[in-house]
Amino acid sequence: MFSVNPSDPTPIYAQLDRGIRAAIATGQLRTGDRLPTVRQLAVDLKVNANTVAKVYAELERAGVLATQRGVGTTVRDTAEDLVSRTSKAERESTLRLLADKLLADAYAIGLTIDEVIRHLEARRA
């Protein structure tokens, strides 16, 4: 479900954080869904349990996940007022910047915009 590349210079916890947020963005994870346990995900990703726990804790502080001691971790009410906080024009200009960055990085390793789009379409829930 998630993946992590230990040889990428981006810290593992940041990769996982983004991976979980991306899974929510694509609809792969929905409000109320349970995430793997800390220890299970650590085993799956071949990563230390503390690293996973740190990510879950950060996402809880950020309001993305909810954890109940002794029970588990679930996806929280999301997308509440995310939209309303940013104006449409602002969102579009930010999206342009984000996409610029992605495309530049993708080009640098030999990927075309078509391949990028194909990848994203494959991830749409």
Added chain:
Amino acid sequence: MFSVNPSDPTPIYAQLDRGIRAAIATGQLRTGDRLPTVRQLAVDLKVNANTVAKVYAELERAGVLATQRGVGTTVRDTAEDLVSRTSKAERESTLRLLADKLLADAYAIGLTIDEVIRHLEARRA
């Protein structure tokens, strides 16, 4: 020309490395072009000069840049050279991480994957 985000958990050296490679890949920098001096770029990016120097040195070792005493640092590689050094597996893993980052950032401002795809499709033309 390049930019660096100190609050992104990705190490600054990695951001700069990717930025330079991306500039070459997208044709903003061509073979023979001169890069800013280490000190100048450090000032521009508000980054320690050692960090810039390390990136230049690393890119020189990788054959992407060339340093000539008294002349400065120039682009050695072409975009194709860059690409040919990246394996298919590496490309796919990196694409996933890049897409995760885009999706996570986009979601944080209230954009869905569909809007992201639509934006990219509009730019394909």
Added chain:
Amino acid sequence: MFSVNPSDPTPIYAQLDRGIRAAIATGQLRTGDRLPTVRQLAVDLKVNANTVAKVYAELERAGVLATQRGVGTTVRDTAEDLVSRTSKAERESTLRLLADKLLADAYAIGLTIDEVIRHLEARRA
């Protein structure tokens, strides 16, 4: 400057977090002041460096501290709009609740309100 009681059931990191916030509240720490290094404070408090680092990181995310990699940690612009976010009536009723809690806990170990006041006065910068 700070103190921590390992036998108190409150997690050490939470004690230290509160201690630092309290030091700012009392004026003992002011905007721009440098905090002890992670390792130094760890030695002083007889606590693991990771525990201190976790607190600094949390306070940075909360906007209370600012850290520069390789440099150190300082107190950030504080008290900006804390006041304006809460109405006066709300603040007073919250203060009453907070004080209730403190006094009840203090009574339970045999402290009078006068002793509590004396302690707070001694900590006023």
Added chain:
Amino acid sequence: MFSVNPSDPTPIYAQLDRGIRAAIATGQLRTGDRLPTVRQLAVDLKVNANTVAKVYAELERAGVLATQRGVGTTVRDTAEDLVSRTSKAERESTLRLLADKLLADAYAIGLTIDEVIRHLEARRA
């Protein structure tokens, strides 16, 4: 009568333990008074019954409460008994932690130490 804050990092059992001791110290509970049943209190506080049971058991071991089969749990100690079991050093260390918590919470809503002291002085009368 008691309250518990699940988002406070202080363990729930510790919050409840302090709450019961505080209720005795402030005279809300007197020797011989009956406490709610474990299950009732668990429901009221939205807490697991095991947690409440452990606190009652711990307070019984400490001589603060007494459990009689078929009757329930009652207060055994007086406020003085509670106090006499706390050493001076412990009292001072705890007072500092309690004050840190109050100051940190107060500051978070924009109150200064002076306002806190003024509030407490007004309640002394």
Added chain:
DNA sequence: GTGGTCTAGACCACG
């Protein structure tokens, strides 16, 4: 068995 806290200690990024 779940998540939370803490320690010890290694290695890295950065100044």
Added chain:
DNA sequence: GTGGTCTAGACCACA
């Protein structure tokens, strides 16, 4: 020498 990341592994709170 500064903070940041990660690991391994212990112990605790809670359901």
